[in-house]
Every structure is written in C-alpha cells, then in structure tokens.
Amino acid sequence: MAEYPQLLHTVLDAVEVRELAEFYRRLLGLQYRPGDDPPAGGEDEADWLVLTDGQGNRTLAFQQVERLERTTWPRPDVPMQLHLDLTVPDREALEAQHRRALDLGAELLFDRTDDPDEPLYVYADPAGHPFCIFVA
Known part of the structure; x- marks a missing residue:
C-alpha cells in the first residue's frame, strides 16, 4: 500500500x-x-x-x-477554478487513501470505483476545490 x-x-x-x-x-x-x-x-x-x-x-x-467564467479573484464573486488528479497504484491503495481523505476533511462528491478501467473517487477539499484519487 x-x-x-x-x-x-x-x-x-x-x-x-x-x-x-x-x-x-x-x-x-x-x-x-x-x-x-x-x-x-x-x-x-x-x-x-x-x-x-x-x-x-x-x-x-x-x-x-x-x-468558463473568468475568476474575479481577489473578489470572491467567481473563485479560481482547477482540480488535482492524484494517483495510487492499485485498488487497495485507493480504498486506504479514500479513508484518509475523508478523515482529513474531504467531502466525497462522486464514486466511480465500479469502473473496471479507471476506478476513482472525486472529492471536495475543505475549501471546496475538487480533486480526484484514482488507480493509474
């Protein structure tokens, strides 16, 4: 793992x-x-x-x-937008990192772990920015 x-x-x-x-x-x-x-x-x-x-x-x-609306940062009307792709080597690591992400305060937004080719989870971090963890 x-x-x-x-x-x-x-x-x-x-x-x-x-x-x-x-x-x-x-x-x-x-x-x-x-x-x-x-x-x-x-x-x-x-x-x-x-x-x-x-x-x-x-x-x-x-x-x-x-x-795509342009960001108005530093005004909060339209925040900066991006997402991060994070990888793990296998499904066992994916499940371990899923638990860690939730324990650290991530919110699960989407579960696509039933995909045989590219299982993944999509989360929002504590500030609301999206990121994915998937099997590479």
Missing part, C-alpha cells in the same frame, strides 16, 4: 484548450505529451491535452468546457 497518493498533473478548464495549453507550453518551456502535438495542417479538435517537463513527467493538463 502506498503511504500517500501521488500528484499526476494539474488540470485547467479551458474553452480554447489548444490556446491555453500553448500559452503554458511556451511560458514554462514544457512539451506536449506524445500524441498531443498540434495536428500538421489539419483541424485541431483536441478536448484534452497534457504538457510534460523535459523528463516526460506530466505537469499540466487542459480539458474542454463550453463556458
């Missing part, structure tokens, strides 16, 4: 997935995960993209949404 879940990458919602991924790729000197590069001359229909560091470690991911 893993003592702690591992951070996989940070996921940012975006109306224009490629545009936001490209901004961060350039700003931070990251690379696209193999297969996520912009298409050569074709129409880009990406709804999920991942950026990696120089060693191939995932750092940021971007997922398509239809609408």
Whole structure:
C-alpha cells in the first residue's frame, strides 16, 4: 500500500484548450505529451491535452468546457477554478487513501470505483476545490 497518493498533473478548464495549453507550453518551456502535438495542417479538435517537463513527467493538463467564467479573484464573486488528479497504484491503495481523505476533511462528491478501467473517487477539499484519487 502506498503511504500517500501521488500528484499526476494539474488540470485547467479551458474553452480554447489548444490556446491555453500553448500559452503554458511556451511560458514554462514544457512539451506536449506524445500524441498531443498540434495536428500538421489539419483541424485541431483536441478536448484534452497534457504538457510534460523535459523528463516526460506530466505537469499540466487542459480539458474542454463550453463556458468558463473568468475568476474575479481577489473578489470572491467567481473563485479560481482547477482540480488535482492524484494517483495510487492499485485498488487497495485507493480504498486506504479514500479513508484518509475523508478523515482529513474531504467531502466525497462522486464514486466511480465500479469502473473496471479507471476506478476513482472525486472529492471536495475543505475549501471546496475538487480533486480526484484514482488507480493509474
């Protein structure tokens, strides 16, 4: 059993997935995960993209949404929005980390542990930010 879940990458919602991924790729000197590069001359229909560091470690991911209100931070009208994906090696570790998350104050939002390919739990942290723990 893993003592702690591992951070996989940070996921940012975006109306224009490629545009936001490209901004961060350039700003931070990251690379696209193999297969996520912009298409050569074709129409880009990406709804999920991942950026990696120089060693191939995932750092940021971007997922398509239809609408996204810009944050008004530091005013609280529209808070900052993101979620974290945390991984564990197997179902036993998933259940152990599930209990730990709840004990530490997380609120269970969604249980998809019946998925044979990617069992997961989705939680809200004590401040309300969502995160997932799933079997990698």
